[in-house]
Amino acid sequence: MQQSISFFTGFGVNDLWFLGEAALRTLWISAVSICAGTVLGILFGWILYEAKFLGAVTLAPVLDIFRSVPLIIQLVLFYNFAPIIGLDFGPFGSGVVVLTIYTASLVAIVARGGIEAVGKPMRRAARSLGMSYWQDMRHVVLPIGGRAVFPSWVGVALGVMKDSALVSVLGYVELLKASQILITRTQEPFLILAIAGAFYFALSYPISRYAAQLEKRWAQ
Amino acid sequence: MIEIRGLEKYFGALQVLKGIDLDVAKGEVLSVIGASGSGKSTLLYCINGLEPIQKGSVVVDGTNVHDKATDINKLRQKLGMVFQQWNSFPHLTALENVALSPRIVKGKSRADAQEIAEQQLKHVGLADKLNVYPNALSGGQQQRLAIARALAMEPTYMLFDEATSALDPELVGEVLDTMRLLAEEGMTMICVTHEMGFARDVSDRVAYFHHGVMEEIGPPSQVFGDPQSEHTRKFLSNVR
Numbered sequence A: 001m002q003q004s005i006s007f008f009t010g011f012g013v014n015d016l017w018f019l020g021e022a023a024l025r026t027l028w029i030s031a032v033s034i035c036a037g038t039v040l041g042i043l044f045g046w047i048l049y050e051a052k053f054l055g056a057v058t059l060a061p062v063l064d065i066f067r068s069v070p071l072i073i074q075l076v077l078f079y080n081f082a083p084i085i086g087l088d089f090g091p092f093g094s095g096v097v098v099l100t101i102y103t104a105s106l107v108a109i110v111a112r113g114g115i116e117a118v119g120k121p122m123r124r125a126a127r128s129l130g131m132s133y134w135q136d137m138r139h140v141v142l143p144i145g146g147r148a149v150f151p152s153w154v155g156v157a158l159g160v161m162k163d164s165a166l167v168s169v170l171g172y173v174e175l176l177k178a179s180q181i182l183i184t185r186t187q188e189p190f191l192i193l194a195i196a197g198a199f200y201f202a203l204s205y206p207i208s209r210y211a212a213q214l215e216k217r218w219a220q
Numbered sequence B: 001m002i003e004i005r006g007l008e009k010y011f012g013a014l015q016v017l018k019g020i021d022l023d024v025a026k027g028e029v030l031s032v033i034g035a036s037g038s039g040k041s042t043l044l045y046c047i048n049g050l051e052p053i054q055k056g057s058v059v060v061d062g063t064n065v066h067d068k069a070t071d072i073n074k075l076r077q078k079l080g081m082v083f084q085q086w087n088s089f090p091h092l093t094a095l096e097n098v099a100l101s102p103r104i105v106k107g108k109s110r111a112d113a114q115e116i117a118e119q120q121l122k123h124v125g126l127a128d129k130l131n132v133y134p135n136a137l138s139g140g141q142q143q144r145l146a147i148a149r150a151l152a153m154e155p156t157y158m159l160f161d162e163a164t165s166a167l168d169p170e171l172v173g174e175v176l177d178t179m180r181l182l183a184e185e186g187m188t189m190i191c192v193t194h195e196m197g198f199a200r201d202v203s204d205r206v207a208y209f210h211h212g213v214m215e216e217i218g219p220p221s222q223v224f225g226d227p228q229s230e231h232t233r234k235f236l237s238n239v240r
Helices: A013-050 A052-057 A059-068 A071-085 A090-117 A120-128 A133-170 A175-186 A189-218 B040-047 B072-076 B094-104 B110-123 B139-151 B169-184 B196-202 B220-225 B230-239
Strands: B002-011 B014-024 B029-034 B055-060 B079-082 B157-161 B188-192 B205-210 B213-218
Touching: A013 A052, A013 A059, A013 A090, A013 A133, A013 A175, A013 A189, A052 A059, A059 A090, A071 A090, A071 A133, A090 A133, A120 A133, A120 B072, A120 B079, A133 A175, A133 A189, A133 B094, A175 A189, B002 B040, B014 B040, B014 B055, B014 B213, B029 B040, B029 B196, B040 B055, B040 B157, B040 B188, B079 B139, B094 B110, B094 B139, B110 B139, B139 B157, B139 B169, B169 B188, B169 B196, B188 B196, B196 B220, B205 B220, B205 B230, B213 B220, B213 B230
Parallel strands: B029 B188, B029 B205, B079 B157, B157 B188
Antiparallel strands: B002 B014, B002 B055, B205 B213
16 A cells, blocks of 8 residues: 655744744834834924924924825835836845834824923923023933833834744744744644744733833822 | 013914013012913013014013023023923932022032032022932922022022912912022022912012013012002902
8 A cells, every 4th residue: 555645744843943034023023113113203293393383394294195005015115116216125125114104103102192291381491490402302302201101102113023923924034934834734723823922921921911011100 | 680671472363461571680589470361470481592583672681581692591591490280300309409400500520410409409508409300399389499400500589470379378388488488598589379378478579560561660669569650550459
């Protein structure tokens, strides 16, 4: 009797290692995008706050677009059309660019809210002590407003980390893409997706725990 | 010396100060009384440049506050201000609240700034609250913290904008006592206030504001004892 040839092999320890590596890539692309996007988003939020009219007619509509168009469409469009104008960043670079702008468009609203959270009386008190505009920003608005909107920012950051799974459509082998590869080979979607989910949880949970602790410390 | 000449201030179309002329000499305590909306708080904001003016001038020790060439951040160090809402920085302890501006604005070392802060907190009676966060302080204590914070910049003048109006009645006394103490030490003060007792007992002069006009100014005995203007008389009879 002839043995049947199997194209599929089971899930092994090496595959776990493969997923672990992919999780690190998820962490890496998320960390870069969240950091860059946060810096950019704070700048945008500041512009929205300070240049009320100019910001409302120029920046706000652009940010609205990036917030409203599904991320997967932004990724595919940018990855495929940016090279036409000479911006060929590859899957990782394109992913970072799109995720950064997406993060920035979300953080901009959070940052504006943070500045607004520090009322005019507080800022006048700071200025009356002789602080310059930037000293007021750095020593009063940033710490007070930052704490007020920190939970929202953590929400954005965790959301972006999960949304980074969409970069898999560009072929970047992060956690979701790695899972798809393994599923194709092992035909064990339930097991592998459960493991991938556990990895996402392992990435998010420490962040939300740490954030909760920070908030508790600030609340004293 | 603070010299105010022909000061006019508008919020949009609404004129809130209609040509104010006023001199405040060093060492003087001036109380400004009047109904809400009479422009008395706005006057303080115009003196330290927190509000732009439309006409006239405010000159502090020879420097025009509203001149574009004036370094307003430097000038404001001379003009301590205490607000109705105390605005303590919630993320800093009492000591850090007071030490912050000497350090970042005046460039003092951390140790020097802390020493100044300790001194000023003792001055206002908060020596035992150095490492306490503002949310653990009462309104009166927070307002005294605000006074210490302003004093830490070693101002020549202190502007009080209804410093006791937002306080619970039982906490008003401790803040007024602190203001009295400053007056006795010879600080030049402009106090916008609804505390008629304070205005009568502590000030050298009292000014009465009515709809953006300084209707009357003079020693407390005159303004309270023998008011010249009909509006002043009416106002005083209402608050008594």
